[in-house]
Amino acid sequence: MSGPASGSGLRGEAAGRDILALMTELFPICRSITGAGFRETLGILKRRVPLEVREVPSGTRVFDWTVPKEWNIRDAYVRGPGGGKVIDFARSNLHVVSYSVPVRRTMPLAELKAHLRTLPDHPDWIPYRTSYYREDWGFCLSHRDLLALEDGDYEVVIDSTLADGSLTYGELFLEGRTGDEILISAHACHPSLANDNLSGVGLAAALAGSLAGARRSYSYRFLFIPGTIGAITWLALNEDRVGRIKAGLVLTGLGDAGRLTYKRSRRGDAVIDRAAAHVLGQASPPGRVLAFSPYGYDERQYCSPGFDLPVGRLSRTPFAEYPEYHTSADNLDFVSARALGDSFDKTREILDILEQDETFVNLSPKGEPQLGKRGLYAEAGAEEMALLWVLNLSDGGHSLLDIAERSGLGFEAVRKAADKLAGAKLLARRAAKGAAG
């Protein structure tokens, strides 16, 4: 087993260390949107959570897309005029443009250069590049290494295959008391990149382990999929059941040092949007909440107009705002157990709100009830304010999340006050769970 058993109660930095250990194991694997690296990744996740591995054949039509050929790579290098390897896939899997077709040729530097990608502004970093939907080949290298290449003939070898096979993804379903589902989606198609990709994968796996051992109203569906084509494929194969999804999160970019950022769903005011905004607003320092836009990760697919699912995205620094994004600098040193643990805790808090939000009715609404004679008198302060807010707004039309938002108090304080008041028979539950939307 890698890491603790399912249902571990780890929180904070300890949870972050557990996630980082999993990321460290997954980091060296050369993943792409299909192929052996993706399967190997799911195999490692499967030791922690009992996910199902699905295979969808190349050529399958999925809405406006087609499942691509399967790509596999064994080796790749460029040998210079001096005889040594000047670019070597064995040293970093970022060196090869993902989905490069097989090549075995000798060519002059000028011709090779048309296939080389670098980052002149960050001369020591290797960029991450792909060519999924256009058959091509290429190498990525540091700009410093490019400048050192001498004129002459270069031997170019890409030992890859691009052939009919399948697209692989992982799916885990945790059944709750209701059929209403919460979707947790992470893309797992990037090679050795830590924050963009593995932080979301690791956090989702840890979350699945932790929720498996928790009491749940909702059912949870976890997807470990290749970006874009994986989400589209899953939606196409599951169109008849997406109506059960009452909330969802795309998880990625959760290990860097920045503040948490939540991107709203297309709906903008779904319960997941409100719960996430509440948790980030209460955090110290507070996180950021962004409006929906039709760009980004797989929320683009879940929030396409034909689905319009209540799915937002949780990250720390958004991908467009850190230069390490899609480069070799997004490595295991760029992420920390502390940030991963904080992301894990906040994700649990958001989901806890979804699980625990409900609506009460004040049974003694004419004048304030006398709290003292019921042993509920609290010292003036947050606890008393929570009791008063819950009593005042529990008219059957305000949920605990509504009350937390309006009062500025934390959801947990409001929840505790409601439990106390219900215990003293001052509140009655209005509606069963499961009406979230």
Ligand SMILES: [Zn+2]
């Ligand atoms: Zn990416």
